[in-house]
Amino acid sequence: MKKKSLHFTQIIYSLVVVFGVIFLSLIISVVLLRSVKRTTEDKISYFIAADAHQMELNVNSYLNNVQQVTALLFSDKNYYLYDSTDTSLSDYQKIQNETLILNRIVDLGMMNSFCDFGIVYPNDKSTGWISQVTNQMFKDGGIYSYFSSAIPGDNLKQDAWIINVMGNSDRIYYVKRLNPNAVCVVSFYISELENVLAVPSELSDMTVRLVTGDNLIIYSTNDNDEEATQMDPSIADIIGDNVGITAINDEYLITSNKLSNGWKVVCSIPTSAIMADQVAATRNLIVTVLLITILVVLTMLLITSKLNYSVKGVVDDLDYKARNDQMTGLLNKSTFRTLVESDLEAYNGKQAIAFLMFDLDNFKKVNDVAGHKFGDDVIKRMGALLRDVFDAEEALIGRIGGDEFAVYKSYHDISRDEADKRIHDLTMSLYEKFEAEFKEESDKYLLTVSSGILVTGPGEHKFDDLYQKTDVALYISKRNGKSKPTFI
Amino acid sequence: MRKQVKMIIAIILLVSVLASCTSDLSKVRISSQEHSTVISMSWWGNDPRHEYTLEGLSLFQEKNPDIVVNHSYGVWNGYERRYLMQMASHNNCDVMQINYAWLSEYSEDGTGYYDINKLADQIDLSSFTEEDLATGTRNGHLNALPIAYNTVCLFYNADMFAKYGLDIPSTWDDLFDAAKAMRKDNIYVLGMVNKHLFLLLNAWFEQTTDRTLFDDNGKYIGSASDVKMILEFYKELSDNKVIMPLYDFNVSNLEDGAVAGTVCWTSDSIRYCQPAIDEGTDIVIGDYLRVSEGDQSEWYIKPATMYAISINCSDPESCGRLVDFLLNDPDFAVLQGTEKGVPVSSSARQALLENGMLSGIEYQAGEFINDNLPHMNLINPMLENADFQDTFKSVSDKYIYNEATLEESASELHRELMKLAG
Secondary structure, X not given: OHHHHHHHHHHHHHHHHHHHHHHHHHHXXXXXXXXXXXXXXXXXXXXXXXXXXXXXXXXXXXXXXXHHHHHHHHHOHHHHOOOOOOOOOOHHHHHHHXXXXXXXHHHHHOOOOOOEEEEEOOOOOEEEEOOHHHHHHOOOOOHHHHHHHOOOOOOOOOEEEEOOEOOEOOEEEEEEEEEOOEEEEEEEEHXXXXXXOOOOHHHXXXXXXXXXXXXXXEEEOOOOOOOOOXXXXXXHHHHOOOOOEEEEOOOEEEEEEEOOOOOEEEEEEEHHHHOHHHHHHHHHHHHHHHHXXXXXXXXXXXXXXXHHHHHHHHHHHHHHHHHEOOOOOOEEHHHHXXXXXXXXXXXXXXXXXXXXXXXXXXXXXXXXHHOHHHHXXXXXXXHHHHHHHHHHHOOEEEEOOOOEEEEEEEEXXXXXXXXXXXHHHHHHHHHHHHHHHOHHHHHHHOOEEEEEXXXXXXXXXXXXXXXXXXXXXXXXXXXXXXXXXEEO | OHHHHHHHHHHHHHHHHHHHOOOOOOOOOOOOOOOOEEEEEEEEOOHHHHHHHHHHHHHXXXXXXXXXXXXXXXXXXXXXXXXXXXXXXXXXXXXXXXXHHHHHHHOOOOOOEOOHHHHOOOOXXXXXXXXXXXXXXXXXXXXXXXXXXXXXXXXXXXXXXXXXXXXXXXXXXXXXXXXXXXXXXXXXXXXXXXHHHHHHHHXXXXXXXXXXXXXXXXXXXXXXXXXXHHHHHHHHHHHOOOEOOOOOOOOOHHHHOOEOEEEEEHHHHHHHHHHHHHOXXXXXXXXXXXXXXXXXXXXXXXXXXXXXXEOOOOOHHHHHXXXXXXXXXXXXXXXXXXXXXXXXXXXXXXXXXXXXXXXXXXXXXXXXXXHHHHHEEEOOHHHHOHHHHHHHHHHHHHHHOOOOOHHHHHHHHHXXXXXXXX
């Protein structure tokens, strides 16, 4: 028994260690994953920042090209000093000059997909390519004053980038003053920036926006963004006035890069999109650890259950042995008495009580002649016979002496008379079966059975009273020639 | 029992360690980069064409996710020079909107452009008649496919003519009569750009002399007196305010009433006429002008722009898919409408018919072409030659603005044209 409890302790210690190791592994893994997550975020931020910087360079290059092409009009005074409103020039001179300028514009602009590339004058006349769309926007005049006034007076370069001209959000305009009476107007479709601000297919969740310094959207790869409206405040708030930054929180990874004209390229990607692999790895780890834990718990339950089963068997066996007569399997005298007393004390609506005692007549002779082994066998068979008759009645059956047996039964559902009759019948049945079972022993050794039978109504009964009264009846049977019951 | 427990613990520890360390650093992981076939396309035109073509290219890329189309576009003015440079330097785009005249210029023997016959699996050529295909075929090579047919047309503001009690002009004299009535109000009968002016003058010249300035091979065969006649007539039109000065004319003048009519390609009719129509003005297509009633007019027709594929293109099959989309795809046909004229492709026409889009001034112009087709010839490419037209413009300007005499101008123009003819 001592050895067994030692094993128990060892198993429990082992399980505690296993759980400890699993828990520690989980903690270490989570810590490692968090560290890897941080590193991954840093790396991805670095690469997206590099991509955003490349976009900044691309857009700057695109915008610079427009500025450079326009600046080439300053290569000759005939281009930039011409004034269509100069009254000292003849019509032919004007035509010559304008043809010269047109040819220059054609040369400069031919490799660019410009919508507009022309020069407007205070009389609203123009030379070069001023598109029908732009002309239509100013069909009542005012094209020169509109573009001229868009150039801030204090701007040394005397140029400006304009969006949403007369409500047109399809194109971006660049204007540059050539002389006090001439402004060059260049425009291109915003959609041209699709290639310049293309989102890599590997970052399809990323939104790239070109916004003004005031966060007004000029172009966005997100169809939900509307041009000429304010950028999503949740993104604008994070970047604030910062430029050249990368910011990351639980919601977004954001970059903001400033362009040479004051506009910004803002890239944003949901953090969940870029960290999806990391999230999956964490989930896999937790699932793995959970599976291992379940495995361990199941193993533990299995071991415990096996141990329990085995210990319970031992205990049950010991208990059974303590409670029962080892030879017949019937209750021993002490247990019989305890159980009967317990039943008598319990108030459970008993209507009738039966107490029966059986004693084998001439059993000594069986032992003496046939030997103790045979005698033991007779005792066992008698126990089996009692069981055969009274088990169905759910009665308590005990061996209370060497060849003495007792049966106790309390009835709740029948009256005393009915119980009396039932016990009588059972007793008769027992006698019949006894005769059949022990016919040979009866012939050889005169083995018979005497009994005392008490059936009483409800009341304050004590075990000793019942025992004594029944014993008297048994005595009467013995005295009156054995082999018979005496009912009282 | 003790052994078993130890074994279980060992296994659990091993699994835990394996679960924590999933990466095998010694393995090389290779993944392919996602790249699409990149082709390029170029065109010229104005805002509406740019807008729907760009939208169409997005649609094409949606339908063909394996192809990316880069683009290059601009207005006509200067585009021809850009194209010349691109072709000469072999930097041209893979798919090109081309002018009919360029076929003879860049593919004299038919090998200057890719032979589209080889792409019959990609392009549904059954949408075109034999005659349609013949317009783009040189020396047995199908160099280009026509988008629509085009001719120069005269569009008039019928309300204005009615106001002056005039009929829509049908002879050259009718133009002068109309100018007489309108010039007091500073209204010109016709406004046009240089290119159309020259075609108008050429028509008058051919009707008057029954001769042409160029032979069938495009060689200049005119004389100094021929160009003198033309310059003189131009001056007459200008001095009598029949035509608005070229430099004053812009596309809005029909709408704002500065001119009573305009001369332009049928493919440009929406651009020139629609604003006026939208204002409620009755715009009608006039007959081709004749010297006198009953004469046979001499006008020309041409494919209104075509699609060709570069001989240098890296992926002809992808280019073929794009050309088929541009010509035959019902969705693109709807986007395009009749902006370039009524489409030649029967499947594109069917799409427009089903969507109730065969209407309006562009469609009327298309019908006008069909009605006059028997009297029209394919245009001589030289009549559209940019150098030739620039020369005409610079010399005629001097005469019109009295910087040179008629004789001086005629002689200079003849000399320059002879030079161009080589």
